[in-house]
Amino acid sequence: MSPSSPSTARILLDRFAAWHRLTPPERADVETALAGLHPGAEHDPERAAELLARVWWSFLVEPGDGVAGALIAEAGAVAALLAVLAALPTPDALPDMTPAASIRGTLPGVPTPDATRALARWRPRFGDRGLVGALRSAASLHLRVLLPGDDAWPRRVADLGEHGPVCLWTLGRAELLDRPRVGALVGSRAATPYGLQVTADIAEAWCRQGFTVLSGGAYGVDRQAHRTALAVGGDTVAVLAGGLDRLYPAGNEPLLREIAERGCLVAEQPPGTAPTRWRFLQRNRLIASLAAVVVVTEAGHRSGALNTARHAAQLGRPIGAVPGSVVSGSSAGANRIIRDGIAQLVATGDEALGMLALQPELEPSPVAGLRAELVRLHDALHPRQPAPTAALAARAGLAETTVSAGLGELELLGLAVRTGDGRWRRG
Amino acid sequence: MSPSSPSTARILLDRFAAWHRLTPPERADVETALAGLHPGAEHDPERAAELLARVWWSFLVEPGDGVAGALIAEAGAVAALLAVLAALPTPDALPDMTPAASIRGTLPGVPTPDATRALARWRPRFGDRGLVGALRSAASLHLRVLLPGDDAWPRRVADLGEHGPVCLWTLGRAELLDRPRVGALVGSRAATPYGLQVTADIAEAWCRQGFTVLSGGAYGVDRQAHRTALAVGGDTVAVLAGGLDRLYPAGNEPLLREIAERGCLVAEQPPGTAPTRWRFLQRNRLIASLAAVVVVTEAGHRSGALNTARHAAQLGRPIGAVPGSVVSGSSAGANRIIRDGIAQLVATGDEALGMLALQPELEPSPVAGLRAELVRLHDALHPRQPAPTAALAARAGLAETTVSAGLGELELLGLAVRTGDGRWRRG
Known part of the structure; x- marks a missing residue:
C-alpha cells in the first residue's frame, strides 16, 4: 500500500484515535481542527495524511530530534510514524506496562541502540490526551501549520538537515518567512x-528595504526590533520557544498579538508546549535557519543571542554584530564574536543591509576556477565599499604587489572595479 | 679615498664650515656639539663623519625623502652628501644666484629629473645659519643622535626602506627603542x-608585561598612554613631530619633560624644526615603524591615529583597535578599521598583549611545507584563546569536517592542542 493511497490518512487517523482513546465526537473535533490547521489538505488525502503525521510528530519530539528527522527524511513523515507505531505495543496494552516493556521494536534504517533510545524518548508522549485539547485550542486560535512543500514553507530551514522542524505552527502572514530578505535582529533581554x-x-x-525583521519576541532587543518594524509599517516575525497558545513572555503579550495580526508568529512546538531552556536554545537555531542574515545588536557575555550567532555560523549565514563599549558588560558578547571573526562589525543599518551581499551564492561562483590568491583577493573586495590596495592586502593576507597585479587580472575578468580615487570594489 | 679614511670627517667639516660661513670659534662650538650628540664618535673618525653627514642630512631633508634615502642606502650617508655638495656650486657663488642657477649637477644612480627636483628641494636649506644655533641648542639640551648601527638603533625602522629616518634625535633612554616589546597606543586628541x-x-x-608604551606626546589618548606608563613605573617613549628643543604641545610640556627624564623623547627632525601637518603625518609613519604592535584606543572618523594604523598596515604590523559606541563619532574611526579588517578588535589589555603573537615570525615558519588548508587552519588557531571547531571553521573558511580532520593532523605535528573542553588552540 503506497503512503499516497487515499486510505493512508484514514489509517493514521484510526491509529491516532485508538492511541488517544477518542470518543466519536472527539474524533470529529480532531478532524475539524486538522482541516482548519491546513485548509489545503481538506480535499487532498495525501496532504491530509502528511498533515496529521507531522502534527503528531511535532507533539512527540523535542525540536531538533535527529533520529526523527533522519527517519522522516528517509521514509516520509507518514511511513516513519507508521513504523514507530508498529514498533510499539497496541495502546490497549499500555496502562499496565512498564516504560521499558512498552517498546517492542526497532525502526527501519536506524541502528538498534538509537532506535531503542528514540522510542523510549517518544513513548511517554504517545496517547497523551492533552493533545486533543491542544488541537481544539489551535483551531479556536486559528493557528496554521506549515508543511515542507507548502508555498510559504521557508526553504532556508532545509539547512538544518535532519535537525530541522517537522512542521511550523504559525499565526499570521506565514508568507513572510520564505522571502529572500529575512534578517534576524537578536540581542540581550536586558538591553541598554x-x-x-x-x-x-x-x-x-x-524595513525601508523591504526586509522581514525576525526576532524571538523576548524583552529588550527582540522587543525593540519587532516594535520598530511595526512602527515603521514593516514586516516582522517572532519565533517563539513554546506553543502559540501561550504568548510568552506575558509582558510582551500585546506586542505578540499585534505581530500575529500584522506580521507572523512562528513556533516549532505545538500548542500546550511550555518554553523551556532547551526549547529556547532550539528556537535560536530556528531563528538562525529562518534568517538570511543575523545581526547581534547588543549582547553580554552569556547572552542567548550568542547561541543564535553560533547556530548561524554553523549554517553559514552572514553574521553581524554591533560593537560597544569594552568597559561595560552589555556589549562584551557582541565584541567577542567580532574579535573571534564569527561576526562582521556592523555600525549602521546600511552596513547591516550590505551583509546580504556576503550570502553564499546560489549561482555558480564567478571565482570558480581562479587560482587561490585571486579568490582571496576577490573575497577581500566589497561590493559597495571600495578599499585601497593596502587595506585589500591586509584583508587578503597578500603582498601589496600581488594585490596590485591580481586586481588588474580581476578587472579584466569584470570581477573588480577601480573607483575614481584609486580604490577598488567588487565588480 | 675610502670614506673610512681619517680625513673624511675633516673634509666634511670643512665643507660644513664653508657652507655655513663659520668663524673659527663657531667651528669649535659645532665640533663640541657634535661630540656631545654621539659620544661614541669622538675617537672614531669614520663614525664622526657618519654623524656629521647624517646630522647635516637631517637638516636638509623632510622626513621620508625617498631620493635621499635611496642615495644614502646606495653610497652611504657621507659619500651621498659629498655627491650632493659636488652637484652644487661653491657656497661663495651662492648669494647672487637664483635657486635654479644654483644647481649644476646630477646625483650618481639617481635619474636626472629626480636628482634635479631633489637638489632643488634641498638647496634652499644649504648654508642655513640657523643650523649652528640648533646644534648649540642640542648640545645645551643634552640631546643625543642615534645612527644606524648603534646598539640602541631601532632595527624595526629598516622596514621603512628608503623612506626611513636618516638619524634619530633623542632625549632620555634611547635603549627603550629597540626592544622586542614596543607597543604604540594612539588615538584622538579629543578623547572621551x-x-x-x-x-x-x-x-x-x-607596562606590567615589560612593554615600552610608545605614543605621540599629544593630548588625549597619547597623553593618557604616557601618563599611565609613568604612573605605574613603566617605560614610555614619545615620538615628536618637531625638534626636541620645543616641547609641543605646550600644555604637555611638564609631561614631556618627565618622559625625557624617565623614558625617552624621539624626533626625526633636528632642533629648530616646527611641527607641521606633513611632519605629523610622517611622525605617524615613524611611530608605526618603531612599534612591534599598534593599538588605536579611540579615534573618530578623521583622527590622525587612523593614519598611523594605515602606516602600520603597510609595514605589516599587527594592529588592534578598541571598539566603541556606533552612535557617537568618537569611536567611528576605530570601528571602521575593525570592520575593514585593518585592525583586530581589542577589548582588554591582555588581548592587546596577545597581539604580539600575530607578528611575522623571524624563525622559519612551523607551517612551511604544509598544504594550504592546514596553513589556514593553523592561522585560525590562537596561541592562548582556544576556540571550538565551528568557530575555527568560520575563521578559516573551511568546512567543519575538514577542520576536524585537519586539527587531528596539526595535533600530530604538535601544532594544535586540544583543551579539556574540546576546544583547540595553537600548539
Missing part, C-alpha cells in the same frame, strides 16, 4: 538604551 | 572618558 537605539536603527533601515 | 579609560587599561597591562 544604546542597544535599543542601534536595534531600532537597523530594524528601520531593514 | 571612555577612550582615556581603555587607554589607561591597556597601557597598564603592557
Whole structure:
C-alpha cells in the first residue's frame, strides 16, 4: 500500500484515535481542527495524511530530534510514524506496562541502540490526551501549520538537515518567512538604551528595504526590533520557544498579538508546549535557519543571542554584530564574536543591509576556477565599499604587489572595479 | 679615498664650515656639539663623519625623502652628501644666484629629473645659519643622535626602506627603542572618558608585561598612554613631530619633560624644526615603524591615529583597535578599521598583549611545507584563546569536517592542542 493511497490518512487517523482513546465526537473535533490547521489538505488525502503525521510528530519530539528527522527524511513523515507505531505495543496494552516493556521494536534504517533510545524518548508522549485539547485550542486560535512543500514553507530551514522542524505552527502572514530578505535582529533581554537605539536603527533601515525583521519576541532587543518594524509599517516575525497558545513572555503579550495580526508568529512546538531552556536554545537555531542574515545588536557575555550567532555560523549565514563599549558588560558578547571573526562589525543599518551581499551564492561562483590568491583577493573586495590596495592586502593576507597585479587580472575578468580615487570594489 | 679614511670627517667639516660661513670659534662650538650628540664618535673618525653627514642630512631633508634615502642606502650617508655638495656650486657663488642657477649637477644612480627636483628641494636649506644655533641648542639640551648601527638603533625602522629616518634625535633612554616589546597606543586628541579609560587599561597591562608604551606626546589618548606608563613605573617613549628643543604641545610640556627624564623623547627632525601637518603625518609613519604592535584606543572618523594604523598596515604590523559606541563619532574611526579588517578588535589589555603573537615570525615558519588548508587552519588557531571547531571553521573558511580532520593532523605535528573542553588552540 503506497503512503499516497487515499486510505493512508484514514489509517493514521484510526491509529491516532485508538492511541488517544477518542470518543466519536472527539474524533470529529480532531478532524475539524486538522482541516482548519491546513485548509489545503481538506480535499487532498495525501496532504491530509502528511498533515496529521507531522502534527503528531511535532507533539512527540523535542525540536531538533535527529533520529526523527533522519527517519522522516528517509521514509516520509507518514511511513516513519507508521513504523514507530508498529514498533510499539497496541495502546490497549499500555496502562499496565512498564516504560521499558512498552517498546517492542526497532525502526527501519536506524541502528538498534538509537532506535531503542528514540522510542523510549517518544513513548511517554504517545496517547497523551492533552493533545486533543491542544488541537481544539489551535483551531479556536486559528493557528496554521506549515508543511515542507507548502508555498510559504521557508526553504532556508532545509539547512538544518535532519535537525530541522517537522512542521511550523504559525499565526499570521506565514508568507513572510520564505522571502529572500529575512534578517534576524537578536540581542540581550536586558538591553541598554544604546542597544535599543542601534536595534531600532537597523530594524528601520531593514524595513525601508523591504526586509522581514525576525526576532524571538523576548524583552529588550527582540522587543525593540519587532516594535520598530511595526512602527515603521514593516514586516516582522517572532519565533517563539513554546506553543502559540501561550504568548510568552506575558509582558510582551500585546506586542505578540499585534505581530500575529500584522506580521507572523512562528513556533516549532505545538500548542500546550511550555518554553523551556532547551526549547529556547532550539528556537535560536530556528531563528538562525529562518534568517538570511543575523545581526547581534547588543549582547553580554552569556547572552542567548550568542547561541543564535553560533547556530548561524554553523549554517553559514552572514553574521553581524554591533560593537560597544569594552568597559561595560552589555556589549562584551557582541565584541567577542567580532574579535573571534564569527561576526562582521556592523555600525549602521546600511552596513547591516550590505551583509546580504556576503550570502553564499546560489549561482555558480564567478571565482570558480581562479587560482587561490585571486579568490582571496576577490573575497577581500566589497561590493559597495571600495578599499585601497593596502587595506585589500591586509584583508587578503597578500603582498601589496600581488594585490596590485591580481586586481588588474580581476578587472579584466569584470570581477573588480577601480573607483575614481584609486580604490577598488567588487565588480 | 675610502670614506673610512681619517680625513673624511675633516673634509666634511670643512665643507660644513664653508657652507655655513663659520668663524673659527663657531667651528669649535659645532665640533663640541657634535661630540656631545654621539659620544661614541669622538675617537672614531669614520663614525664622526657618519654623524656629521647624517646630522647635516637631517637638516636638509623632510622626513621620508625617498631620493635621499635611496642615495644614502646606495653610497652611504657621507659619500651621498659629498655627491650632493659636488652637484652644487661653491657656497661663495651662492648669494647672487637664483635657486635654479644654483644647481649644476646630477646625483650618481639617481635619474636626472629626480636628482634635479631633489637638489632643488634641498638647496634652499644649504648654508642655513640657523643650523649652528640648533646644534648649540642640542648640545645645551643634552640631546643625543642615534645612527644606524648603534646598539640602541631601532632595527624595526629598516622596514621603512628608503623612506626611513636618516638619524634619530633623542632625549632620555634611547635603549627603550629597540626592544622586542614596543607597543604604540594612539588615538584622538579629543578623547572621551571612555577612550582615556581603555587607554589607561591597556597601557597598564603592557607596562606590567615589560612593554615600552610608545605614543605621540599629544593630548588625549597619547597623553593618557604616557601618563599611565609613568604612573605605574613603566617605560614610555614619545615620538615628536618637531625638534626636541620645543616641547609641543605646550600644555604637555611638564609631561614631556618627565618622559625625557624617565623614558625617552624621539624626533626625526633636528632642533629648530616646527611641527607641521606633513611632519605629523610622517611622525605617524615613524611611530608605526618603531612599534612591534599598534593599538588605536579611540579615534573618530578623521583622527590622525587612523593614519598611523594605515602606516602600520603597510609595514605589516599587527594592529588592534578598541571598539566603541556606533552612535557617537568618537569611536567611528576605530570601528571602521575593525570592520575593514585593518585592525583586530581589542577589548582588554591582555588581548592587546596577545597581539604580539600575530607578528611575522623571524624563525622559519612551523607551517612551511604544509598544504594550504592546514596553513589556514593553523592561522585560525590562537596561541592562548582556544576556540571550538565551528568557530575555527568560520575563521578559516573551511568546512567543519575538514577542520576536524585537519586539527587531528596539526595535533600530530604538535601544532594544535586540544583543551579539556574540546576546544583547540595553537600548539
